[in-house]
Amino acid sequence: MSSLAWMPIYTGDVLAETASLSTDEFGAYILLLFAYWQAGDLPQDDVRLARIARLDLERWQSARPSIESLFGPGWTNAGLDGLRNNAADKRERKIAAGRKGAASRWGNGKGNAVANGTRIGSANGKGNAEPIATSTITSSPAYEGKTLTHAYTHAREAIPLVKTELDAGQWLSDQGLFPGDECFGHCIDKMLRGELDWSDIDEITA
Template identity: 40%
Template structure:
């Protein structure tokens, strides 16, 4: 299973409790560990040493609890198989493929890619910044090769180098951020809306840093990951900001006590 699909596992509480009513507390812990290992690594071999290692039970405890746990699995071809977990793994793979296909189509619509590789074509943060920079100016030709040198050998006037193009941070954020969020399951419209909200609440610099970090970590849920990162770096959520962070809301108006009288020239 891919990294993004194995990052979370569905657990239906009612179904779980219905199947495990007669397990002891120790057996519940061992069963959960077996399920988690199954989700990441597939069916475990029918080997007491391996199963004991997975459940973290000592030899005597594993020998005592094995019969109760084995009833929840089926031993097929020397492995402990589980019909429900196999079905959930297939569902997770199907959902991941569907989200990936949706992200690819969104990226193709946004960027005109036809390769079908949305994630591979999404620009990284350095690429997005590089695209906003002006290309280097060409070096002037030597005087002896210049066709514009006059008959006396005087150097022809040189054109002024092109003005450096400032980096458009907003364009870099959207160029790299929209494909990243779309690949995580957001629609292009929702991705642009979220990027705009982050820019408003935290500023372009912080958002650029968070996007680059999310790309480096290959975050499977980038919106939640970036939101937590921005809140942690700013030491608070935008919703928790103090009202005194916005002094303009408390600025006295003309006519209020403490306000300066309006100018007669206005």
């Protein structure tokens, strides 16, 4: 399962189950939950677990018994597994709906291309400019390094550089954004300016 952008935290449940933990133990527990959410599992060796918990090995070994009691065998967490599955299902449904909406809105790409061609033609003083319907997604060194790296071992691909609303809209739909979303047009504008960030997308798809 791919990494998920956000994690629900039920504060009452968390506070109740961690009432006996020290500050170090509580912080380590939360960091382990975050890592589990991102990866779907946790490593089994103390060195890597201590690194995730941001404790030195001695402090980790002291805190481990209290924290381990809140997990299942092999550092599993059935509650988070259920929440991750629900979040992943919701994400996939939104992606599928976004693709369906994009197909309905653009069809074979002619509708949006006409709008682009007319606007560009008017800006150049040519009222009858030809529609632009060809794909113009290109790579750019400035964007190849623009990734969002999570706390665990996952990273996202660079957001591509595009030149038309058609390309931007199709790419955004593939990420699960609905063409009818309030911020969809705003994301298209930012993408065309080269200013779109993964956080803009996460705010809508979360």
